[in-house]
Amino acid sequence: MxxxxxxxxxxxxxxxxxxxxxxxxxxxxxxxxxxxxxxxxxxxxxxxxxxxxxxxxxxxxxxxxxxxxxxxxxxxxxxxxxxxxxxxxxxxxxxxxxxxxxxxxxxxxxxxxxxxxxxxxxxLNAIMKLWKNSVIDKAGIVIFALTFICGALLKISSIYMVISAAILGLIIKYRRNKD
Known part of the structure; x- marks a missing residue:
């Protein structure tokens, strides 16, 4: 209790x-x-x-x-x-x-x-912490850039971006483990 x-x-x-x-x-x-x-x-x-x-x-x-x-x-x-x-x-x-x-x-x-x-x-502080803990390699930078473009410029729904980023992250992880 x-x-x-x-x-x-x-x-x-x-x-x-x-x-x-x-x-x-x-x-x-x-x-x-x-x-x-x-x-x-x-x-x-x-x-x-x-x-x-x-x-x-x-x-x-x-x-x-x-x-x-x-x-x-x-x-x-x-x-x-x-x-x-x-x-x-x-x-x-x-x-x-x-x-x-x-x-x-x-x-x-x-x-x-x-x-x-x-x-x-x-x-802004929260964004900086998220950046520091999330964007840690080239793949993270690519996912960030694509997500930023899709959200800010193309106005794509965040749901699609999150699902796509998750799939992309899984593919990247799978390919790294395969090599």
Missing amino acids: SELFDLFKTFCRIGGLTFGGGYAMLPMLEKEVVENRKWATSEELLDYYAVGQTTPGIIAVNTATFIGYKVKGIMGALFATMGVVFPSLVIIMIIATSLQSFSKYEVVQNAFSGIRVVVAVLI
């Missing part, structure tokens, strides 16, 4: 202190889940994150569910998921009841402008 509460508490802290969604959450997940708690390795976290992006739902919730399941099975998945959702639920309920009356104030608008800048930096 102590480990279940620890999952809830850890993901509650992550969910309550991360602004900007799943991408901005990656540095905090790395610190808490990999470095502090040792519930997963960096590679596992990136795998959970990648699968969390390709499955329906919110990346943060999906990732918390995967990690909770790894640590403590179905109950762990449930507690981690409840933990990451709980702060947002409380904050959204508070904001929903008061936002209409406060959103017209310039100080609130300026605060949101500042938060958006910080979120952009957090996302």
